[in-house]
Amino acid sequence: MKLRHYSLLFCLIIFQTGFAQQQQVKQTIDSLLLADSQSGTEDKNQLERYVRLYKSYGKLGETEKVEAYVAKAMKLAEKLKLQSAIVSAYYSLGFYYQRHGSYIQAEEIYNKGIKKALEVGEKQLYADIYYNLGAMYASWSDYDKALSANMKAVAGYNELGNKLDAAGCYVNIAAAYNSLEQYKMAISYVELAMKVFEQSEGNEYGLALCNAYLGNNYFLADEKDLGIGKTEKLKMALKFMDVALSLANPLDDYSLLGTIYHTRAQILSVNGTTEQAMEAFHKAMEYNGHLYNKNEYAQDILALADFYIERAQYREVPPLLTEALKIGQENHFPALQRDAYLALSKSAEKQQQFTKALEYFKTYIQFRDQIFNEEKEREITRKRLKLDFLVKENDYKNQQHEMSLALQKRTLEARERKQQLELKEKEIRIEKLAFLQKQSLLEKEKLQKENELERQRLNANLDRKYRDEKILKEETKTRLNRNLAIFLGLLVLAISGAALMVYRAHRKTRQLNRLVSSQKVELEELGKVKDRILGMVSHDMRAPVNSLISFTKLLELGNLGEEKLKAYTFSLGQTLGHTSSMMENLLNWAYSQMQGFKPEIKVLDISSLVQELLGAAEGDTSHKNLRLSFSQDRHAQVIGDLNMLTLIIRNLLNNAIKFTPEGGSINIKIEHHLHQVRLYIADTGVGLDKVQLQRFNSPSIIELGRSTAGTNREKGTGLGLTLCKTFSAMMNAQLTATPNDNNGTIFILSMPCNVSSTKELKEFACNV
Incomplete structure (x- = not known):
């Protein structure tokens, strides 16, 4: 069972081969070509070399070589009657075209692969091809075909009992409904995927992604569609994001963690928890900053800038938006630049800097129009592709499921709503432009009035200087009297200081006397203690020494029986143990008293x-x-x-x-x-x-x-x-x-x- 990494945006994996990797791939190709030239038999080993060759050339992007060795592999597989290898070749070639943007060729190859997979009964590759088709259709927003392809992939995986890959398709279907703003349907498919991931171990990535999907869809969905209040909706969204975060942290996947923290920050921002929202924004920026594609990191910057604007923290906004514009210029993200200029205009307007706001808004309109024209061209290209697909898929359209028709209806409704919103937005922008122009005129008038006030202020300052000169003459007369008063005050302070020094010296003498008295008392007490110790030692040492002398005399006489010897020995041992303990304590006490x-x-x-x-x-x-x-x-x-x-x-x-x-x-x-x-x-x-x-x-x-x-x-x-x-x-x-x-x-x-x-x-x- 294999677990794929599923994406909310249906992004394909972009393989980048560095210079060192290219050298390694070329060395692999050279060794394979050498082995192929030395081999004169057509067998499975040669077929395996052809497969490795077209995959290696695919890493280098050499299309002609890829096509040539795919053809050789198919021809040899046909001779060897290895039909699965032919389907696998179709799958690899279609995916190669898909990665390099040749979607029409990719679709044609994938369809051939599907046909061949059905002929030979290769169900796994049949489902995998439909899985890739679903991702490809989603990349140009043809959600009708994307959903249909994913449904067929689900049917194939379920027939094989491959529930994990089927769950991956459910996640992709949910992403399509999310793009169509059908959040309730998206939630239902995410829940289907989550049930599958929960039934087996080792699916922490899938579970984290599903919880992130649920949190995102609950946050974006309308309360009426969910049948709950806004507070409860935000609470559930935050709960799902917390679960996703706990599952994603051990995986250390920057893309997943960045997506989770970005959505979490938006939820917390709406929910009013400012400090937690700011922390989540910085976490999202930290993780998305590690990614090669800087678009997600830039989106985090824009979201944080909007967060500061809403809370009137305008000083934090310019550095963030400047960085976003830099990323947009370096990576050719016109949409990012458009949104950054709109945020700059909004910030300047809230600070009543209407001239700047107007300039930023004009730049925003330029980027918006540029993007609109590019999107219009892409829409024309997309429609041409769709026409080509319609010519090839007349049979498929006649057999399409009722669900596809319903989805088309929802898509049209969503597009109509989107067009209405765009019209309203255009009207609002026109009104806003007129408002900014009026504000700019008012600001100019305000500047003129401020200049007039500045002139009047300068005249007032000149009059004040003339009055100050007269006052200075009067002040010089009183300065001598003030100096005399200061001298007398200093004299009083000097006398007071001398008295204070005498008082301190007297107090210090009294303290020294008290210290000497206390030390005298301590010395007297220490003398008493030493007298007691000498008396105690003379008393306690006499008894054990006398006992020891008596015991030695008894031993010399030799009249002791065994029982008496033991009794005397035990008694003498106790006496000496007490004496040893006494001496040890005495020595320790004496050691502690040493200076x-x-x-x-x-x-x-x-x-x-x-x-x-x-x-x-x-x-x-x-x-x-x-x-x-x-x-x-x-x-x-x-x-x-x-x-x-x-x-x-x-x-x-x-x-x-x-x-x-x-x-x-x-x-x-x-x-x-x-x-x-x-x-x-x-x-x-x-x-x-x-x-x-x-x-x-x-x-x-x-x-x-x-x-x-x-x-x-x-x-x-x-x-x-x-x-x-x-x-x-x-x-x-x-x-x-x-x-x-x-x-x-x-x-x-x-x-x-x-x-x-x-x-x-x-x-x-x-x-x-």
Whole structure:
């Protein structure tokens, strides 16, 4: 099954062969000719070479060579009794003529191909030829024949069970009805095509195109024909365009996306959503700007210019229309130039620049007449072609379906309406031209009056100068008095400034005195802390050392049994573990008090660190039969020092285990709050009383806590929480504690988490 790219305007694919591609095609032709000269047998290989040769010459546009090798291929296929190859040759030759604008020759070859396809039963090529005929008839607006050809192609595809290609024909038929302004009929055929595309996978392009067709037809259709209101009609049109956009975005097809955004912009413009409409116009220009044919891009520019004119944003209009005129001149698009000058005239008229509006309107009329004459010549040529077709198709006309007759009637009605509209438009243009001429005369009169006013203004200025000279003489008398007043004012300001400087110096002295007093208090407190630490070390170190000496003496005597040895070893291990923990906290605290100490700030994975420390604490929690849980709203990273953060979390976790009785629970949770990450460690243990909580949450971090035994008589040093508070402050973090509803305490560690660059991280570390 193959899916074709269908077009709203029935445009044929234009193949362009660059210089490098031409060289490659010529090399292919040379190799094929060499192989053909060396082969002396007429077989399928030679037939395949002829086919490749006429297709290669077709890429180079060499008509005589194409015709010659098509004839050779047909003759050889006849000898080999390969009738399908003959039909395929007719199809290729007809398509070649069609691409190069030789429509009469193309139609003649296609008809021969259809006849041959019927003879040999080649149904696929039979339907494909009618498919191309439908596109060709549509290119010169002969929608009667285009619809008939597409219907026959549909019949052929349906007989083959090829529903996808039949759906493509439905889309082309819908485009014909759209051109005839029969939008309701167009919608019905698009819906038929959409049903087919929805039944199988991989048809995103077809579905996107169908939704774009539906949105376009709903937007253009009359509310009465659809049986709905204008608001609902625009809402449905916008809905279809949104679906088409969602399907087309992954395909990255610039032409399709440009068409969708152009129609979407027009719908939004009518619907009053200005910002969305402007965004859609720019998107359409972006995608259509990638296309080789700049006409669609220029149409986007004109539509955006009209959008700005309707909203009185006249400054945006001239650059757009200048670009449109440039594209029209470079690519010979007179219709584009015509529409651009009409838009310029409209913009100038709304700004009351009636002379410019008249000049632009005259240029617009010149292009309109030029295009009208060219269209008249093309209409004559089209009628001649139709006459030629009528001579050849008398038999076909007698067998034409009732649907074709009805369509002809609709076509005539549409043309009559179009002629009436053109007559009304001509009358309006004549009236507008007369109006612009009157406005131009009024503008001239206005300019004359402005010149007269300018003369009077100059005379008034001369009189004002004479009066100013008299006033200057009087002002010189008062200037000396004013200078004296200024001098006195400056003298007062100087005295005030001197007084202010004295006051500031006095205030600075008082601030320095307060700072010295506060530093004295801090030094006294630090001395007290150091005295406590020395007393604590002398007390806590004496017991484990004495225990160790006693244990060594018992070992020397050798009177210990195995059970007593184990008991003493276990007790000594606990004592030494407590002593080691005390020494580690003591050394860390002393290190933090050293002058010039700076934490090593970097981005840390707090989620992984917490999980690692929880794993290390599983033995202690299982020993006391504690329930340990961990949760987080998402993976978290913070900014801080790894060693400090590890010590804080480990101390808080050990305290929770220490003061939680057997069977209790410890809950650890990580949450994000704006630019912070918060770590909650909640236990159901003994908890801190109000005085302890108040002391812990106070700004001071110098005072040492009082060590208390755990629920299983675990020993402590009193340094842990003080060290946690100290390190938190050094990392620009905050550590607080609150009572737990289920007894116990919740410790909350809040740390910064958002740094967008390495430079910001360095600045953060410097601030710390």
